Amino acid sequence: MCRFRNCGIGALLNTGWPVDSYSKHSVLCSILCIKAGIKGKNNRKSKGSEIMSINEKTELSKGVNLHFLKTEKFKTNMISLVLRLPLCRETATRAALVPRVLKRGTEKYPTLADISKKAEELYGASISAGAMKKGDNQLIVFTVQFVSDSFISGTITNEVADLLAEFVLNPKTVDGGFDREFVKQEKTNLKNFIDGLINDKKAYAAARCNEVMFEGDPYGICEYGYVEDLEDIDEKNLYDFYKTMIKSSAVEVFASGSFDAGKIKTALEQKFGAALGDRCAKSVKSGLAVREDGIEVKRVTEEMPTSQSKLVMGFNCGIEPTSREYYALMMFSCIFGGSPFSKLFNNVREKLSLAYYVFSALDRQKSCMKISAGIEADKFGAAYDEIMLQLEKMKTGDFTENEITSAKKYLATGMGSIKDSMGATEDFYMGQILLGSNETIDSLTECLNAVSRDEIQAAANAVQLDTVYFLKGVGSSED
Template sequence: MDNIGIIKTSKFKNNAISLVVPVSLEENVTGYNVLAQVLKRGTKSFHSSSEIARYLQDMYGANFDIMLSKIGNKLFVIFYVSFMDNRFTLYKEDLWDKAIHLLNELIYHPLLKEDDFEEEIIAQEILNHRLYIESIYDDKGHYSMNRVMELGLHDSYRIPEYGTILELDKIDRKVLMDLWEELKGKEAFCYASGNIKNEEEVLEKVSSLKILSNRKNGHDLSSSEKRDFNRESGEVFEKMKINQGKMSLLYNTNNSIFHGDYFALVLFNSIFGGGAHSKLFNEVREKHSLAYSIYSSFDKFAGVMTIGAGTDFKNFRKAKELIDEEIGKMKKGEFSQEDIEVARTKVISSLNAMSDSIFNTSNYLIALRVFGIDYTIGQVIDGLKEVTKERIMNVAENLEFICAHYLDGEDKDGEHERA
């Protein structure tokens, strides 16, 4: 089955199964967040989260979770279970079957009352998710970054992975039951990781996860890099009771893992704003003291880049001008070969470091598999080694500013003066 991958490694005591069900960001993201928490509350065989915990304890302290992550135009519903390899179990028990049984239970046999989710559990999880969204709203940097996405995009990529309060208010038992029925019929992808000596045997076991037999839905996942930008949104100032201003900028990279020069984009971002070695950090923060924090990041599946900064209200304009100046320098090639090698070393080191985590490695590879990308981590590293200065300059040249969101403070005299 081409939707199942194997990662062989003997460096850990644990094996793991990472199962991903991609859903569209237009399919009620908020509802899937609540559904994930409801599914964790119990199953037909395990009548509560406590019984699930006891089952995991009997598996020598296995771990499981249901997580959600926005990757390109998709929301990944991730079922993950990690369990001890039989080299370390007391009686050399093989725990693959028990892990697979738990996953099938969670997906196909959730805890129901008269063929429906329990109202009390739903109410609790809706409240919990409301509090979670409100806590993110309280993180002003995160809030500003979400606002710049809302302002600068017309398509579904503007939707945050945790959803919205507006959507949350519409969730009830029927909505969740419908989402659960849809989830069971979707295509899924899986990686089995760990000390796997008999690959065929593990593949046969993992193939018993019923959801992996679903047919492909025919949707061209590789088309998900297409963006519908709102180029009319410009610069938006918003006031709030805060002590430190927040600046969020949105760019169209005109590059992604699907088209253009992805490998050069990776190194461009590292040199430009990807850490303490970057131009933004050293010029905007260290040299000119215009920001308390500043960074750039990009989504390789979506083709967008963002810049986030914490800065005094009066420095918004100066900081933006300096950011524009640094982009101009990148276009002109005003960065050294040493800058390239430092960036290349840091990115490759982070890729190599993924091998220290089964979870990180499987999730990295499964995202590529979902979107039909055949790269291995080794091939990505090889691609990065071939990037030249001219290719990085070309990436900078293709960068397009879309919009900005500035979160400003309030004072008694009205608006702050923005330098």
């Protein structure tokens, strides 16, 4: 889950790249830098330019875009290949299962031991794959991270491109299908993962609110799929789906770090250009969450053995995510519930002790907002009323200039922290691609700084309650 989910930055990174590219990669880099004889405690260099924006965009083939994010800030480089599929109930489970199977073995590296050995030869390169959701799109992301050539003798760029291509394009097959044992084992692993989602009650409640709020909408579909769909999947039909997915999906490739752009492009063209071929697939433009007049608020209460109840409230905003008004919506959310100084935190939690936690988070792709709170079951009514009271205060302009200034500083710091992670930066620009926007991290920050009080109040008045989901704790089980 996105590490920015409790603040206004969640408006941009609502799900997060499947790779935790900074915390994990710092550990990875400490290891591989020792192997390569490189001095340094983590993945970041002491000096160097920051990742600012997509420096260059080119094509590996028609419809297969390559984006360069050049920076001297890190000791490693990262290449990510993203397949963009429309979120669909009939295909979500298969799409989520495919990367799990692909990670198990390729034609050249048929076992996990073979993969591990090759990764060690590449100075401890790491490769990962997974499914995520952005708006009405299901993204299948393959990522390889490797030490920059400037820290080793020679170059490993071509070998890294070959390793990534092996995972994406050359899976291990048996008799015209995936390896049967791979599929069997990964079906079990995916089932256990989906079943285990309920163990995180905060995330589970947010997901259930999302399902209720977006029933009948692609955004209400779980990007990890559904247990009941796994039974009909086998090594043959999953392989057929994989081939269709590779052939028809829109593709974005990101190359982040310190590298020779020409060499990276040549290496990727050789491995992916002809193999992926030309395509005319387009990403799905997410429909905005807009509430029709006269429609009643959806209210759902479910009981579960848990010591802490969870309240999640879903709001439609209906503000175009690439418009100036959306920056005001981000400012509104930060002051209202997306910061340590927010009205929800100070009143619902601190002053009235109605919640263990409470925060708001935006989803820019859908222009919606969710408020999440951990509460005692008997405080549901009081917590709900206070949340709505604080929202009404925002709508009437009851917020201070100091709160506006603090929100601008807080969001600027959060936006700046995106640059501390190649994965977070790629995720940001993937979001911009889906929105059809050329916005950069810095330009967004400038727009936030220009938001006025009247614009914030107008954004508050665009927010409409759509769904109230209450996960009522009826026991003392641990959360």
